[in-house]
Amino acid sequence: MTTDTPATGRIVLLTASHRVAPGLLSWPAWQTLRTAGRVLCADPAHPQLPYLREAGVTVEIAAPAARELVDACADGATAVVVTSGTGESALTDGLARLAGSGRERMPDLELLPGSYDLPGARLLDLVQVMDRIRAECPWSSTRTHEGLAKYGIEEAYELVEAIEAGDREELREELGDVLLQVVFHARIAQEGDENGEEPFSIDDVAATIVEKLIHRHPHVFGDETAETPEEVKEHWLRTKATEKQRDSVTDGVPLGQPGLALAAKLASRVRSAGLDVPLPSGDGLGYELLALAVRAEESGTDPEAALRAAARAYRDAIRTAEGHPAAR
Known part of the structure; x- marks a missing residue:
């Protein structure tokens, strides 16, 4: 006579990048959510919840204990925990203790990324941090373009020094300092000025340089060809002259x-x-x-x-x- 070994089920910890719009989850994530026996989330304000409910996924607002989840998966079911990134340490510690006891038949434990950061995603963090600093820091909240101008020059020179010294750690830091100047000025410009000038944001700054780069690289994004750096430079100067409509080579x-x-x-x-x-x-x-x-x-x-x-x-x-x- 044989005895069937009971299925162990799965506990899935679902993560999602806060830098990606809520609801934009991977296909494996949606498959797991739709077939799970239970879906739980401890945060009632989690940004994914409205999109999960709209997709027909029932979500329990609860912070489950490790014992509860293991029991829920004993019959081979799958339980998904939609993580918030900060509130699951008690759960993972509890699961580790049960697994380490050697007395439990543990379900499979899986960490499932529902979304991934795209290249450049950390720039969103910088914009968010700059927004808060501008709003709450007594020094930063009173800065102007004119008052920051000297720091832009200083940071540029420090960047050049790092490059010439061949110090890659210093290079990374100085590139960040130069980037901060760009984001800082864009954040100030977002508020407009006392002369009623039209405000613009960091997105407008990025859009402008993207448009310029595409326009000035017709050999990459258009039908023109350039086989040498000299030909690329000719394209650039010719396009720039047309854009600026300059009268002299000394203009600019x-x-x-x-x-x-x-x-x-x-x-x-x-x-x-x-x-x-x-x-x-x-x-x-x-x-x-x-x-x-x-x-x-x-x-x-x-x-x-x-x-x-x-x-x-x-x-x-x-x-x-x-x-x-x-x-x-």
Whole structure:
């Protein structure tokens, strides 16, 4: 005579990313929910509940104990717990104790992701955190575009320093600091200004740059072709000139940038346009530096980066003269 072993059933902990719209669950998640004997959720305000009920899934608002769930699955049934991400530690601890006792025939325990974060999903967290900081922080709530401008410059320079130092940990952090400046300014712009200017949000900022990138890459998103970086640059400059309707190749070059970078940028515009413009002559160090910057640009050297590298070597020499080890 043989004795059938009773089915053990399943306990499914269903997770879902809060960065994905509620109701957008995977097909395995919907299949499991629709065939489960019991579906439970401890949070009556869980954002998934309206969509589950609309789909005909009956959800019990309860925080089940481990013993209760194990008993409910004893006949081979499936019980699904719609998790909130924070309130299931007592349940999982209880299940671990029962399993570890060695005296229980445990149902299968499964963690089922109902949705996954898409690339860039953590940017939504940044936007949400910035909203709260802007609303609740006494310092951040009073900042203006003008007051933050200097921090944008500082963070950009720190990013360049991390790149030139080859420090990837520092690079990741500095990229975050630069990104914060973008989100901060967009959050301020969302409120409009005292002059009645139309407000815009971080979504408007993203939409603008997406549209620009698509328009300026017809070889990627359109019918044009570009086989070399030089051809891509020609596309970019031609499209940009049409968009901006500029009268001069110097239009759009910020004159407030560091002098060597400004000189190199002007030289680059002249060279790209195929113009023959003699360098102005005059007495003084400025004209000598201008000639050096143009020469560097022609040779493919960033004069600002070259000067920074030399300055770092000078800093190390100073520290050595002082009896200190050279800085990293």
